[in-house]
Amino acid sequence: MEEVIREQYSEREKQSIFNQEFMPHINSMYNFAYRLTLDSDDAKDLLQDTYLKAFRFIDSFQKGTNAKAWLFRILKNSFINDYRKKSKEPSKVDYQEVESYYNSEDVDRQITPDLRVEALQDMIGDEISVALNSLDVDFRTVIILCDLEGFKYEEMAKILDIPIGTVRSRLHRARNLLKEKLSEYAKKMGYKNA
Amino acid sequence: MNSPDFSKMKKDCQNQRECFEILQSIIDGEATPQQKEHFMKEHLEQCMPCYKSYHLEVAIRELLKAKCSQHAPQELVESIRKKVIENLAQ
Numbered sequence: 001m002e003e004v005i006r007e008q009y010s011e012r013e014k015q016s017i018f019n020q021e022f023m024p025h026i027n028s029m030y031n032f033a034y035r036l037t038l039d040s041d042d043a044k045d046l047l048q049d050t051y052l053k054a055f056r057f058i059d060s061f062q063k064g065t066n067a068k069a070w071l072f073r074i075l076k077n078s079f080i081n082d083y084r085k086k087s088k089e090p091s092k093v094d095y096q097e098v099e100s101y102y103n104s105e106d107v108d109r110q111i112t113p114d115l116r117v118e119a120l121q122d123m124i125g126d127e128i129s130v131a132l133n134s135l136d137v138d139f140r141t142v143i144i145l146c147d148l149e150g151f152k153y154e155e156m157a158k159i160l161d162i163p164i165g166t167v168r169s170r171l172h173r174a175r176n177l178l179k180e181k182l183s184e185y186a187k188k189m190g191y192k193n194a
Numbered sequence: 195m196n197s198p199d200f201s202k203m204k205k206d207c208q209n210q211r212e213c214f215e216i217l218q219s220i221i222d223g224e225a226t227p228q229q230k231e232h233f234m235k236e237h238l239e240q241c242m243p244c245y246k247s248y249h250l251e252v253a254i255r256e257l258l259k260a261k262c263s264q265h266a267p268q269e270l271v272e273s274i275r276k277k278v279i280e281n282l283a284q
Binding site for chain 2: 015018026047120123144146147148152178179
């Protein structure tokens with residue numbers, strides 16, 4: 001917790017903040033934990049650790065500020081510090097490398113799949129979920145934060161500790177990669193031009 | 195949005211990369227009202243690739259929302275609540 005300002009909440013206030021500001025986000029937080037770890041047991045542990053941590057550091061939460069963003073940041077930091085190392089995920093790609101690769105114009109030209117809305121409408125199973133999970137964790141994360149949770153770029157920059165420009169470009173790349181995956185499924189489903 | 199006259203639309207977009215960035219800002223609610231107005235009225239209805247791209251992005255987002263949100267198991271929620279109350283009691 002880097003915030004310098006610390007509140008001094010009474011026990012009663014702590015409980016009320018926890019119940020009214022933190023608990024309402026528990027489903028979004030679980031989903032984030034699950035999409036990061038890709039394992040429901042790890043997700044449960046990560047969620048519980050995060051909520052207990054949030055409670056322990058409740059004095060550094062300022063009432064009236066965005067509780068959801070504050071919680072997401074703790075969860076993401078816990079994931080990096082405690083889970084990413086032992087995660088079953090094989091993706092140990094150097095992130096800078098991935099980023100500069102996808103920054104090249106070549107890749108942009110290549111990734112313009114002619115995916116059609118009609119093909120998407122036929123994806124009634126877990127295709128999109130599988131496609132999302134198959135992305136590198138950093139790309140997966142920005143899609144979850146933006147498209148599922150509706151965070152603003154500025155909030156995402158704070159949650160992820162990256163500049164807003166990086167949020168934008170990472171999202172751009174993530175969306176193109178997701179479309180590429182979806183386009184592969186669409187082809188398998190028999191959409192010729194998908 | 196009304197369906198535009200497809201036969202009069204441009205088949206290619208010269209600024210696809212820039213357009214995609216503006217389009218992304220619009221969908222994410224980050225564009226200024228002027229940017230949005232200009233793009234939606236002046237460009238989108240005249241440019242086939244951008245028109246398609248916009249509707250595809252919207253559809254993907256809807257699909258993500260419908261298919262990728264998992265709820266926390268109820269017993270986990272209860273267990274977290276209980277642990278916090280125990281914490282308070284200490």
